[in-house]
Amino acid sequence: MQTENDDALLQSMRDICGRRSNLKHCPELIPMPVSQALVTASVAQDYQHLFLYRCDPIPRILSLEYAQRTNAWGPGQTPQGDSADSSTAFDAALDIKAILTHEATAHTRLNQSWQALLEAGVSPIALSFEELYLATPDNARQSLIYMLAGLDMVLPAEQIDTLLQRLRGTGNQNTRNRYDQFRQIDQLKQRIGDLPQLIFHSDPAPA
Numbered sequence: 001m002q003t004e005n006d007d008a009l010l011q012s013m014r015d016i017c018g019r020r021s022n023l024k025h026c027p028e029l030i031p032m033p034v035s036q037a038l039v040t041a042s043v044a045q046d047y048q049h050l051f052l053y054r055c056d057p058i059p060r061i062l063s064l065e066y067a068q069r070t071n072a073w074g075p076g077q078t079p080q081g082d083s084a085d086s087s088t089a090f091d092a093a094l095d096i097k098a099i100l101t102h103e104a105t106a107h108t109r110l111n112q113s114w115q116a117l118l119e120a121g122v123s124p125i126a127l128s129f130e131e132l133y134l135a136t137p138d139n140a141r142q143s144l145i146y147m148l149a150g151l152d153m154v155l156p157a158e159q160i161d162t163l164l165q166r167l168r169g170t171g172n173q174n175t176r177n178r179y180d181q182f183r184q185i186d187q188l189k190q191r192i193g194d195l196p197q198l199i200f201h202s203d204p205a206p207a
Helices: 008-019 032-044 058-070 081-084 096-119 129-134 137-150 157-166 175-181 185-194
Strands: 048-052 125-128
Touching: 008 032, 008 048, 032 096, 048 096, 048 129, 058 175, 058 185, 096 185, 125 129, 125 137, 129 137, 129 157, 137 157
Parallel strands: 048 125
Antiparallel strands: none
C-alpha cells in the first residue's frame, strides 16, 4: 500500500508460496492486489484452492460484529454470566448500510478471486459452512470427503471421522444465542438479499 510496487508484491508472494505452507486467506480484509498476487503465485506453486463460504451470511456478520464490539474472538474470551447480559455490545444499532457495503465487497472479491483462478486454468472447490458444520453428521462426512478429494487428499475412514469430530467441535464462540439482542437485526434480514450472489454458491444438502 505504501509503495504500490506490483513487482515487489508478486515476488514477496512467490517467496511465501514457495514455503509450501497452508494458507488461510480472507479477501475481505486484504487489499485486492494482494489477493491477485496470491492467485498468481499459488497457481505457479500448484496449490489447491478451497473457498469456505456461508449460504446464510447473517450469522457470520453478527459474529464479526459481536467480536469487534467485545474483542471476544474465541470461546475463552467470551463474556459470561451477568457481564454478558449487561454487555454494551448491543447499545448501538447495527449500521445496516455499512454492513451491507462491507459484505458486498467481500462477495465481489471472492467472486473475482474465483474467476481469476478459473482463468488461470485451475479448478477451485467450494464448500459452505452449513454443509460442514450444520448438516447431519452423515451429510457433513460426505462434504468432508468431497473437500478432501478436491484437495487431492485421501484418508482412511477412521481419520476422516476423527477430523470431522475435531472440525465440528472447535471454533464456536458460544455467543449465537445473544445475537437477537442486536437492534436493527430484522432490517438486516430484510436487506440481505441485496448482496451480490456468489458465483460458486450452491444449495447445501439437507441438514
